[in-house]
Amino acid sequence: MPSRDTAPSAPPRTHRSEIRVRYAETDQMGVVYHANYLVWCEIGRTDYIRALGRPYTALEQEGLALAVSEASMRCHAPARYDDRVCVETTLVDVKSRTVTFGYRIVHAETGARLVTAETTLVSLDPQGRVVAMPADVRAFLGSAGAG
Amino acid sequence: MPSRDTAPSAPPRTHRSEIRVRYAETDQMGVVYHANYLVWCEIGRTDYIRALGRPYTALEQEGLALAVSEASMRCHAPARYDDRVCVETTLVDVKSRTVTFGYRIVHAETGARLVTAETTLVSLDPQGRVVAMPADVRAFLGSAGAG
Amino acid sequence: MPSRDTAPSAPPRTHRSEIRVRYAETDQMGVVYHANYLVWCEIGRTDYIRALGRPYTALEQEGLALAVSEASMRCHAPARYDDRVCVETTLVDVKSRTVTFGYRIVHAETGARLVTAETTLVSLDPQGRVVAMPADVRAFLGSAGAG
Amino acid sequence: MPSRDTAPSAPPRTHRSEIRVRYAETDQMGVVYHANYLVWCEIGRTDYIRALGRPYTALEQEGLALAVSEASMRCHAPARYDDRVCVETTLVDVKSRTVTFGYRIVHAETGARLVTAETTLVSLDPQGRVVAMPADVRAFLGSAGAG
Numbered sequence: 001m002p003s004r005d006t007a008p009s010a011p012p013r014t015h016r017s018e019i020r021v022r023y024a025e026t027d028q029m030g031v032v033y034h035a036n037y038l039v040w041c042e043i044g045r046t047d048y049i050r051a052l053g054r055p056y057t058a059l060e061q062e063g064l065a066l067a068v069s070e071a072s073m074r075c076h077a078p079a080r081y082d083d084r085v086c087v088e089t090t091l092v093d094v095k096s097r098t099v100t101f102g103y104r105i106v107h108a109e110t111g112a113r114l115v116t117a118e119t120t121l122v123s124l125d126p127q128g129r130v131v132a133m134p135a136d137v138r139a140f141l142g143s144a145g146a147g
Numbered sequence: 148m149p150s151r152d153t154a155p156s157a158p159p160r161t162h163r164s165e166i167r168v169r170y171a172e173t174d175q176m177g178v179v180y181h182a183n184y185l186v187w188c189e190i191g192r193t194d195y196i197r198a199l200g201r202p203y204t205a206l207e208q209e210g211l212a213l214a215v216s217e218a219s220m221r222c223h224a225p226a227r228y229d230d231r232v233c234v235e236t237t238l239v240d241v242k243s244r245t246v247t248f249g250y251r252i253v254h255a256e257t258g259a260r261l262v263t264a265e266t267t268l269v270s271l272d273p274q275g276r277v278v279a280m281p282a283d284v285r286a287f288l289g290s291a292g293a294g
Numbered sequence: 295m296p297s298r299d300t301a302p303s304a305p306p307r308t309h310r311s312e313i314r315v316r317y318a319e320t321d322q323m324g325v326v327y328h329a330n331y332l333v334w335c336e337i338g339r340t341d342y343i344r345a346l347g348r349p350y351t352a353l354e355q356e357g358l359a360l361a362v363s364e365a366s367m368r369c370h371a372p373a374r375y376d377d378r379v380c381v382e383t384t385l386v387d388v389k390s391r392t393v394t395f396g397y398r399i400v401h402a403e404t405g406a407r408l409v410t411a412e413t414t415l416v417s418l419d420p421q422g423r424v425v426a427m428p429a430d431v432r433a434f435l436g437s438a439g440a441g
Numbered sequence: 442m443p444s445r446d447t448a449p450s451a452p453p454r455t456h457r458s459e460i461r462v463r464y465a466e467t468d469q470m471g472v473v474y475h476a477n478y479l480v481w482c483e484i485g486r487t488d489y490i491r492a493l494g495r496p497y498t499a500l501e502q503e504g505l506a507l508a509v510s511e512a513s514m515r516c517h518a519p520a521r522y523d524d525r526v527c528v529e530t531t532l533v534d535v536k537s538r539t540v541t542f543g544y545r546i547v548h549a550e551t552g553a554r555l556v557t558a559e560t561t562l563v564s565l566d567p568q569g570r571v572v573a574m575p576a577d578v579r580a581f582l583g584s585a586g587a588g
Contacts, residue, residue, distance in 0.1 A: 022480060022484060023180070023483050024174065024180050024182060024483060028177045029175075030175045031422075033171050034332065034362040035332040035336075038328065038332065042329075043463060065323055067323060067325075068328040068369060069369050072364075072365065072366035072367075074364050075362060075363050081175055082487070082498045128325075169336065170340065177569075181508075182477070185475065189316065189317050190316060214516070217514070218513065219514075220512050222510050225508075225569070228351060275471075318474050321465065321467050321468065321469070322464070322467040322468070322469065322470075322471045322472075325469075327464070327465050
């Protein structure tokens with residue numbers, strides 16, 4: 001796996017977000033309720049996009065929303081209250097109207113793989129209609145994967 | 148659409164909403180995570196307002212949002228997964244720019260008191276500024292308490 | 295308690311659960327935040343299992359937990375605040391240690407398809423280890439699909 | 442305001458937790474849904490307790506749960522998506538069976554006051570019965586307020 005340290009110009013291909021598990025995120029099984037993993041993926045891609053230099057809030061202010069159109073996940077082992085976990089986010093694909101991110105959620109201390117997931121987001125205009133992303137946004141989102 | 152204004156008999160002062168506890172609402176203590184009680188209160192007041200004949204969505208479409216500005220609750224006994232609970236909502240007060248609701252959450256089968264709560268909502272315009280509620284909205288919200 | 299096993303007519307293969315969209319379930323895009331669709335799927339399969347005559351709570355009390363191990367969904371159109379939606383839940387498959395449900399979330403009034411999803415749950419013992427489901431539980435879960 | 446720096450032995454009286462607002466925490470009003478502020482308070486007191494040197498998870502493992510029995514909050518200004526906010530948590534009171542925390546949620550950059558809140562937690566044994574806290578736990582929780 002190439003180290004980001006050796007590629008001074010290319011943005012990192014994988015962004016790591018660290019999250020401390022909240023009590024509110026557990027359920028009575030004593031582990032994290034699965035739907036919350038999708039919330040952590042949202043944090044992962046938000047951080048990924050911010051790390052590219054243009055936060056998602058800026059995209060929304062420019063009139064471009066990215067809405068989840070597809071999501072899938074596999075839960076390998078549960079996250080637990082107060083665990084520190086890492087969401088490793090990568091760009092999988094950018095198309096005219098969609099962008100796909102992949103996620104690997106691991107335990108921050110043990111490195112144990114907890115969840116793998118993928119989400120595809122579709123580009124919407126302020127009226128909620130699917131639209132092509134502006135070329136600069138596509139280039140921007142794809143910039144981390146070019147190195 | 149029949150007008151509630153012409154109804155000679157007063158609408159009920161208390162509206163009852165029934166909710167089945169979701170697994171997602173529990174935490175690892177094996178009971179409902181407390182912040183969810185405020186979500187149930189939201190359901191209670193939404194149903195209360197709808198029962199008056201003018202759903203909250205209509206208010207928002209007219210440019211009037213009601214945002215929670217104060218909330219308080221006491222948890223007397225926990226709600227548990229799959230319990231059926233009732234939220235009993237009453238109007239406590241309507242002022243120029245605020246409306247206050249009271250809630251009593253009880254177990255639907257045993258009647259046991261679980262939570263008592265109160266929330267005050269402030270009237271906002273589409274820019275998020277505090278504004279006086281139109282007279283008709285005040286009258287409408289207060290109509291159930293007049294009988 | 296009457297046994298479902300003796301019922302000559304097959305239970306319905308699809309269970310319909312009706313849900314009113316909560317304000318808490320929306321996000322600033324003005325539609326339902328996608329992770330909540332998985333919560334609705336949980337309601338769907340809980341109701342499905344209850345309709346078979348043995349609520350999920352009984353399974354947990356007997357020491358059998360069903361934890362989501364895989365989930366996927368496609369969002370075709372957004373659900374909005376105060377919408378009434380139907381979750382149509384079907385059993386897709388029962389294996390030794392897993393059970394898979396399919397979901398179709400539609401707008402209750404227009405019938406418009408909003409979300410399709412599938413989740414696989416794995417059978418866990420009280421220590422969280424994957425175990426084979428007891429034969430009677432497998433038969434019970436599969437009973438609706440036999441007709 | 443006394444500086445914590447001048448009291449070398451006493452633990453800090455106020456713990457600051459920084460949180461980045463999640464998209465999932467917003468609602469269609471374009472701001473944070475109010476019930477989430479209670480989740481942030483939970484983060485605040487968890488961090489407060491951890492900073493004392495004994496994480497809440499350790500208390501639960503010793504058989505002592507702290508459940509919210511009362512909560513109140515005032516919302517002064519809304520938090521928004523992607524904002525960085527600080528939860529300033531202080532110990533208000535420790536009694537035989539309860540502990541009360543106060544919270545001040547401010548915008549991390551502007552310092553603007555967003556929410557003030559207070560929660561009282563009651564000490565429960567593993568069967569969910571209210572019990573007196575062990576003397577060492579009371580001393581531990583109160584240690585930060587002694588300086």
